[in-house]
Amino acid sequence: MSCDQPPVPIERLLSVAVDAAKAAGRVLSDYAKSGFTVERKNPINLVTDADHAAEQCIIDHIAQSFPGHGTLAEERGIDAARSSAYRWIIDPLDGTTNFAHRFPVYAVSIAVEYANELLLGVVYDPARDELFTAIAGRGAFMNGRSLAVSNTAPLDAALLVTGFAYDIRETSNNNLDHFARFSLKAQGVRRTGSAALDLCYVAAGRFDGFWEVKLSPWDMAAGVVILNEAGGRITDLCGNLHTIYQPELVASNGLIHVEMLGVIRENLRS
Ligand code: IPD
Ligand code: CA
Ligand code: CA
16 A cells, blocks of 8 residues: 655656766766675676665665655665655666676666656666656656657667576576577667666667566666657567566667567567
8 A cells, every 4th residue: 555645746756866876876986996896696696885885875865855755676675664655666786797897888777656657767877977867758868868769670770789687597588599580680789788778778769679588677667768758669578568567578769669579479489
């Protein structure tokens, strides 16, 4: 049950989300400069003290401005003690493997839901000082500039991006089949290592399409709002309605979406 708080002005939510994302970005940049410790969740799933410190920084920002709001954050999980209709969905460091290897492609991702509806998303890339923002229904922006998806089509001319989950060695449902088939059908396929940036880059027209099969809500929530607001299309692998609480998604500029679904369908049938 959610307690009925009067809705907070959305601009105020956005402003706190932006402040929190930028503050967490500074935390990550500081750790990148001064050094960090790395632990393994499994042989290839890393977590650093920078992940934890950035997450704490975001949680502190939210608690200071909105002490009653709920949170779902990658490292600490769901804040079950709170029963607010507001839920902040947080990935403090999307691209941990990159960060740990000093490959500067990673981001802070923060989204806000109210009564299970995504209200806004913020993705901040501290290495490039690129801030992607969107409020549902009001467009998407990067550093204040309006974003729109590409008009690239067909799939043959498209640059795609994907990613792989940390159980890649343990299961055959590891996306390698889709990766192989898309590599033969698209102009190119990339793997950046940050799903949040992948979605923002489709929103910015830097990529034309993105798919993954095992994401978590914190990987996608902010990027989904941003891409939707930039005119993109997002579905599940079969073309049905997508929610951030299911692991798979196909995201595109809209123009190549049906072709992308066709490639996935061929694979699922074979
Ligand atoms: C990972 C990244 C990566 C995606 C993985 C995610 P993390 O998040 O978004 O691009 O392929 O599935 O788990 O662990 O760096 O926060
Ligand atoms: Ca992530
Ligand atoms: Ca993370």
